[in-house]
Amino acid sequence: MIKDYLKISNKKFKSRLIVGTGKYKNFKQTCDAISSSGAEIVTVAVRRVNILDKKKPMLSDYLSPKKYLYLPNTAGCYNSKEALRTLRLAREMGGWNLVKLEVLGDKRTLYPNMIETINSTKILVKEGFKVMVYCSDDPIQAKILEDCGASAIMPLASPIGSGLGIQNKINISLIIKKSKVPVIVDAGIGTASDATVAMELGCDGVLINSAIAMARDPTMMAKSFKHAVKAGRKSFLAGRMKKNFFGIASSPKKGLI
Protein backbone atom coordinates (compact mmCIF):
# COMPACT_ATOMS: atom_id res chain seq x y z
CA MET A 1 0.00 0.00 0.00
CA ILE A 2 1.28 3.43 -0.90
CA LYS A 3 1.49 5.66 2.15
CA ASP A 4 -0.46 8.84 1.72
CA TYR A 5 1.16 11.64 3.66
CA LEU A 6 0.48 15.33 4.00
CA LYS A 7 3.85 16.90 3.29
CA ILE A 8 4.43 20.46 4.43
CA SER A 9 7.88 21.88 3.81
CA ASN A 10 10.01 18.80 4.61
CA LYS A 11 7.71 17.37 7.29
CA LYS A 12 5.35 14.44 6.76
CA PHE A 13 2.04 14.02 8.59
CA LYS A 14 -0.34 11.07 8.63
CA SER A 15 -3.37 13.21 9.47
CA ARG A 16 -4.71 15.73 7.00
CA LEU A 17 -6.77 17.38 9.69
CA ILE A 18 -5.27 20.36 11.48
CA VAL A 19 -7.21 21.65 14.47
CA GLY A 20 -7.36 24.93 16.33
CA THR A 21 -7.22 25.10 20.12
CA GLY A 22 -9.44 28.15 20.68
CA LYS A 23 -13.03 28.61 21.90
CA TYR A 24 -13.25 25.47 24.07
CA LYS A 25 -14.90 25.67 27.48
CA ASN A 26 -11.77 24.54 29.28
CA PHE A 27 -8.44 22.80 28.73
CA LYS A 28 -9.92 19.38 29.53
CA GLN A 29 -12.45 19.76 26.71
CA THR A 30 -9.70 21.04 24.38
CA CYS A 31 -7.55 18.02 25.16
CA ASP A 32 -10.38 15.46 24.77
CA ALA A 33 -11.58 16.87 21.45
CA ILE A 34 -8.12 17.21 19.95
CA SER A 35 -7.14 13.75 21.02
CA SER A 36 -10.27 12.36 19.28
CA SER A 37 -9.55 14.27 16.09
CA GLY A 38 -6.35 12.36 15.41
CA ALA A 39 -4.69 15.64 14.41
CA GLU A 40 -0.93 15.96 14.67
CA ILE A 41 -0.79 19.71 14.15
CA VAL A 42 -2.61 22.18 16.41
CA THR A 43 -2.74 25.92 15.92
CA VAL A 44 -1.97 28.15 18.89
CA ALA A 45 -2.02 31.87 19.54
CA VAL A 46 0.68 34.00 21.15
CA ARG A 47 -0.49 36.18 24.02
CA ARG A 48 0.78 37.86 27.18
CA VAL A 49 1.37 35.66 30.23
CA ASN A 50 -1.00 36.54 33.07
CA ILE A 51 1.58 37.75 35.59
CA LEU A 52 -1.03 38.37 38.27
CA ASP A 53 -2.01 34.69 38.51
CA LYS A 54 1.12 32.58 38.80
CA LYS A 55 -0.75 29.30 39.23
CA LYS A 56 -3.03 29.61 36.21
CA PRO A 57 -2.79 26.43 34.08
CA MET A 58 -1.32 26.74 30.62
CA LEU A 59 -2.30 25.06 27.37
CA SER A 60 0.97 23.11 27.34
CA ASP A 61 0.00 21.49 30.67
CA TYR A 62 -2.83 19.73 28.79
CA LEU A 63 -1.59 19.45 25.21
CA SER A 64 2.01 18.35 25.23
CA PRO A 65 4.14 20.12 22.61
CA LYS A 66 6.03 16.81 22.42
CA LYS A 67 2.91 15.01 21.22
CA TYR A 68 1.44 17.73 18.99
CA LEU A 69 3.20 20.10 16.67
CA TYR A 70 2.29 23.59 17.81
CA LEU A 71 1.63 25.79 14.81
CA PRO A 72 1.84 29.40 16.00
CA ASN A 73 -0.75 31.59 14.34
CA THR A 74 -1.01 35.37 14.07
CA ALA A 75 -4.78 35.50 14.64
CA GLY A 76 -5.80 38.98 15.71
CA CYS A 77 -3.04 40.76 13.79
CA TYR A 78 -4.16 43.49 11.41
CA ASN A 79 -0.85 44.49 9.87
CA SER A 80 2.49 43.08 8.87
CA LYS A 81 4.33 44.65 11.84
CA GLU A 82 2.11 42.91 14.42
CA ALA A 83 2.23 39.59 12.57
CA LEU A 84 6.03 39.61 12.23
CA ARG A 85 6.47 40.52 15.90
CA THR A 86 4.19 37.65 16.93
CA LEU A 87 5.91 35.02 14.80
CA ARG A 88 9.42 36.08 15.76
CA LEU A 89 8.42 35.70 19.42
CA ALA A 90 6.81 32.34 18.62
CA ARG A 91 10.00 31.10 17.00
CA GLU A 92 12.03 32.21 20.01
CA MET A 93 9.62 30.36 22.26
CA GLY A 94 9.13 27.14 20.35
CA GLY A 95 12.35 26.93 18.45
CA TRP A 96 10.81 25.83 15.15
CA ASN A 97 10.21 27.62 11.87
CA LEU A 98 6.82 26.31 10.75
CA VAL A 99 4.21 29.01 11.36
CA LYS A 100 0.80 30.14 10.18
CA LEU A 101 0.44 33.68 8.94
CA GLU A 102 -2.92 35.40 9.15
CA VAL A 103 -3.16 39.15 8.60
CA LEU A 104 -6.72 40.34 8.88
CA GLY A 105 -8.16 43.26 6.98
CA ASP A 106 -11.56 43.82 8.52
CA LYS A 107 -12.99 43.18 11.99
CA ARG A 108 -16.47 42.33 10.76
CA THR A 109 -15.67 39.78 8.06
CA LEU A 110 -12.19 38.77 9.29
CA TYR A 111 -11.18 38.68 5.64
CA PRO A 112 -7.43 38.75 5.06
CA ASN A 113 -5.56 41.87 4.00
CA MET A 114 -3.72 40.33 1.07
CA ILE A 115 -1.25 43.19 0.55
CA GLU A 116 -0.03 42.97 4.15
CA THR A 117 -0.15 39.16 3.94
CA ILE A 118 2.04 39.03 0.83
CA ASN A 119 4.52 41.55 2.25
CA SER A 120 4.76 39.60 5.51
CA THR A 121 5.25 36.30 3.66
CA LYS A 122 8.22 37.72 1.72
CA ILE A 123 9.92 38.93 4.91
CA LEU A 124 9.26 35.72 6.87
CA VAL A 125 10.57 33.52 4.04
CA LYS A 126 13.75 35.63 3.94
CA GLU A 127 14.14 35.11 7.70
CA GLY A 128 13.98 31.34 7.25
CA PHE A 129 10.40 30.72 8.34
CA LYS A 130 8.26 28.04 6.71
CA VAL A 131 5.03 29.93 6.27
CA MET A 132 1.54 28.52 5.89
CA VAL A 133 -0.58 31.40 4.72
CA TYR A 134 -4.26 32.17 5.34
CA CYS A 135 -5.59 33.91 2.25
CA SER A 136 -8.66 34.83 0.23
CA ASP A 137 -9.99 32.21 -2.20
CA ASP A 138 -8.49 34.12 -5.12
CA PRO A 139 -6.33 31.93 -7.40
CA ILE A 140 -4.13 34.88 -8.40
CA GLN A 141 -3.33 35.88 -4.81
CA ALA A 142 -2.69 32.23 -3.96
CA LYS A 143 -0.23 31.93 -6.84
CA ILE A 144 1.55 35.13 -5.77
CA LEU A 145 1.94 33.65 -2.27
CA GLU A 146 3.39 30.45 -3.68
CA ASP A 147 5.83 32.45 -5.80
CA CYS A 148 6.87 34.34 -2.63
CA GLY A 149 7.86 31.03 -1.06
CA ALA A 150 4.82 30.09 1.04
CA SER A 151 5.00 26.50 2.33
CA ALA A 152 1.23 26.03 2.17
CA ILE A 153 -1.69 28.02 0.81
CA MET A 154 -4.67 28.27 3.16
CA PRO A 155 -7.67 29.78 1.39
CA LEU A 156 -10.81 30.50 3.37
CA ALA A 157 -13.95 28.46 2.69
CA SER A 158 -16.04 31.34 4.10
CA PRO A 159 -15.43 33.90 6.90
CA ILE A 160 -13.58 32.70 10.02
CA GLY A 161 -15.97 31.21 12.55
CA SER A 162 -18.99 31.57 10.24
CA GLY A 163 -19.60 27.86 9.70
CA LEU A 164 -20.95 28.63 6.22
CA GLY A 165 -18.87 25.96 4.47
CA ILE A 166 -17.20 26.26 1.07
CA GLN A 167 -18.80 29.16 -0.74
CA ASN A 168 -16.74 29.04 -3.90
CA LYS A 169 -15.81 25.52 -4.92
CA ILE A 170 -14.66 26.72 -8.35
CA ASN A 171 -12.09 29.07 -6.82
CA ILE A 172 -10.81 26.44 -4.40
CA SER A 173 -10.47 24.01 -7.33
CA LEU A 174 -8.60 26.59 -9.41
CA ILE A 175 -6.20 27.22 -6.52
CA ILE A 176 -5.59 23.47 -6.13
CA LYS A 177 -4.95 23.02 -9.86
CA LYS A 178 -2.40 25.85 -9.95
CA SER A 179 -0.54 25.09 -6.70
CA LYS A 180 2.55 22.98 -6.23
CA VAL A 181 2.52 23.49 -2.46
CA PRO A 182 -0.19 22.00 -0.23
CA VAL A 183 -3.60 23.69 -0.27
CA ILE A 184 -5.34 23.55 3.10
CA VAL A 185 -8.81 24.99 3.46
CA ASP A 186 -8.87 27.21 6.49
CA ALA A 187 -11.82 29.02 8.04
CA GLY A 188 -15.56 28.72 7.56
CA ILE A 189 -16.00 24.94 7.64
CA GLY A 190 -19.21 24.32 9.57
CA THR A 191 -19.72 20.59 9.67
CA ALA A 192 -18.04 17.31 8.77
CA SER A 193 -19.48 17.07 5.25
CA ASP A 194 -17.93 20.47 4.40
CA ALA A 195 -14.53 18.95 5.17
CA THR A 196 -15.30 15.96 2.97
CA VAL A 197 -16.23 18.28 0.10
CA ALA A 198 -12.95 20.17 0.54
CA MET A 199 -10.98 16.92 0.43
CA GLU A 200 -12.94 15.64 -2.57
CA LEU A 201 -12.04 18.81 -4.44
CA GLY A 202 -8.42 17.77 -3.94
CA CYS A 203 -7.37 19.85 -0.96
CA ASP A 204 -4.33 18.49 0.86
CA GLY A 205 -5.89 19.15 4.24
CA VAL A 206 -8.35 21.18 6.25
CA LEU A 207 -8.03 23.34 9.36
CA ILE A 208 -10.94 23.25 11.77
CA ASN A 209 -11.52 25.10 15.00
CA SER A 210 -15.01 26.54 15.57
CA ALA A 211 -16.87 23.64 13.94
CA ILE A 212 -15.45 21.31 16.59
CA ALA A 213 -15.22 23.66 19.56
CA MET A 214 -18.72 25.08 19.09
CA ALA A 215 -20.44 21.72 18.48
CA ARG A 216 -22.77 20.49 21.22
CA ASP A 217 -20.39 17.57 21.73
CA PRO A 218 -16.92 18.69 20.60
CA THR A 219 -15.29 15.29 21.18
CA MET A 220 -17.84 13.48 19.03
CA MET A 221 -17.60 16.18 16.35
CA ALA A 222 -13.81 15.85 16.37
CA LYS A 223 -14.17 12.12 15.63
CA SER A 224 -16.66 12.93 12.90
CA PHE A 225 -14.15 15.30 11.26
CA LYS A 226 -11.42 12.68 11.51
CA HIS A 227 -13.51 10.28 9.44
CA ALA A 228 -14.87 13.00 7.13
CA VAL A 229 -11.38 14.07 6.11
CA LYS A 230 -10.30 10.47 5.49
CA ALA A 231 -13.47 9.75 3.49
CA GLY A 232 -12.99 12.84 1.35
CA ARG A 233 -9.35 12.02 0.71
CA LYS A 234 -10.09 8.44 -0.32
CA SER A 235 -12.95 9.62 -2.52
CA PHE A 236 -10.60 12.07 -4.25
CA LEU A 237 -7.90 9.42 -4.73
CA ALA A 238 -10.45 6.87 -5.98
CA GLY A 239 -11.59 9.28 -8.70
CA ARG A 240 -15.28 10.02 -8.85
CA MET A 241 -17.58 8.87 -11.69
CA LYS A 242 -18.40 11.15 -14.59
CA LYS A 243 -21.48 13.33 -14.12
CA ASN A 244 -24.31 12.64 -16.58
CA PHE A 245 -27.19 14.95 -17.31
CA PHE A 246 -29.66 12.10 -17.84
CA GLY A 247 -30.26 8.88 -15.93
CA ILE A 248 -28.24 5.80 -16.84
CA ALA A 249 -29.67 2.54 -15.52
CA SER A 250 -27.48 0.30 -13.40
CA SER A 251 -29.23 -2.96 -14.38
CA PRO A 252 -28.91 -4.50 -17.87
CA LYS A 253 -31.93 -4.43 -20.18
CA LYS A 254 -31.17 -7.94 -21.47
CA GLY A 255 -33.31 -10.58 -19.82
CA LEU A 256 -36.03 -8.17 -18.73
CA ILE A 257 -39.28 -10.00 -18.13
Next chain:
Amino acid sequence: MAKIQINGKKVNLKNTISILELVKKYKLTKKAVAIELNGKILPKAKYKQLLKDKDIIEIVHFIGGG
Protein backbone atom coordinates in the same frame (compact mmCIF):
# COMPACT_ATOMS: atom_id res chain seq x y z
CA MET B 1 14.57 51.10 42.90
CA ALA B 2 13.57 50.53 39.31
CA LYS B 3 10.16 51.23 37.84
CA ILE B 4 9.50 48.84 35.02
CA GLN B 5 6.54 47.76 32.93
CA ILE B 6 5.66 44.08 32.48
CA ASN B 7 2.88 43.08 30.09
CA GLY B 8 1.39 46.55 30.27
CA LYS B 9 1.46 46.70 34.08
CA LYS B 10 3.69 49.03 36.11
CA VAL B 11 5.89 47.17 38.57
CA ASN B 12 8.27 48.63 41.14
CA LEU B 13 11.38 46.59 41.83
CA LYS B 14 12.96 47.09 45.26
CA ASN B 15 16.22 45.45 44.29
CA THR B 16 18.10 45.23 41.05
CA ILE B 17 17.28 41.85 39.57
CA SER B 18 18.00 40.04 36.33
CA ILE B 19 15.51 38.86 33.76
CA LEU B 20 16.17 35.30 34.92
CA GLU B 21 15.23 36.24 38.48
CA LEU B 22 12.09 37.90 37.17
CA VAL B 23 11.17 34.72 35.29
CA LYS B 24 11.70 32.72 38.51
CA LYS B 25 9.59 35.23 40.47
CA TYR B 26 6.64 34.56 38.16
CA LYS B 27 7.27 30.80 38.23
CA LEU B 28 7.87 30.64 34.50
CA THR B 29 11.22 28.86 34.43
CA LYS B 30 9.78 25.56 33.25
CA LYS B 31 7.25 27.13 30.89
CA ALA B 32 7.74 27.93 27.24
CA VAL B 33 7.81 31.70 27.17
CA ALA B 34 9.46 34.34 25.04
CA ILE B 35 10.56 37.73 26.28
CA GLU B 36 10.79 41.06 24.58
CA LEU B 37 12.88 43.76 26.24
CA ASN B 38 12.20 47.31 25.04
CA GLY B 39 10.74 46.04 21.78
CA LYS B 40 13.49 43.55 21.00
CA ILE B 41 13.40 39.79 21.48
CA LEU B 42 15.73 38.74 24.27
CA PRO B 43 17.40 35.37 23.60
CA LYS B 44 17.55 32.99 26.57
CA ALA B 45 21.34 33.34 26.68
CA LYS B 46 20.88 36.95 27.73
CA TYR B 47 18.49 36.36 30.64
CA LYS B 48 21.25 37.18 33.13
CA GLN B 49 21.01 40.79 32.04
CA LEU B 50 19.94 43.13 34.86
CA LEU B 51 16.75 45.12 34.64
CA LYS B 52 17.00 48.87 34.71
CA ASP B 53 14.62 51.75 35.31
CA LYS B 54 11.95 52.29 32.61
CA ASP B 55 12.50 48.90 30.99
CA ILE B 56 9.47 47.64 29.12
CA ILE B 57 9.05 43.88 29.17
CA GLU B 58 6.63 41.61 27.37
CA ILE B 59 6.39 37.96 28.40
CA VAL B 60 4.32 35.82 26.06
CA HIS B 61 3.30 32.19 25.79
CA PHE B 62 1.16 29.94 23.61
CA ILE B 63 -2.55 29.89 24.34
CA GLY B 64 -5.54 28.29 22.66
CA GLY B 65 -6.33 29.83 19.31
CA GLY B 66 -7.50 29.11 15.77
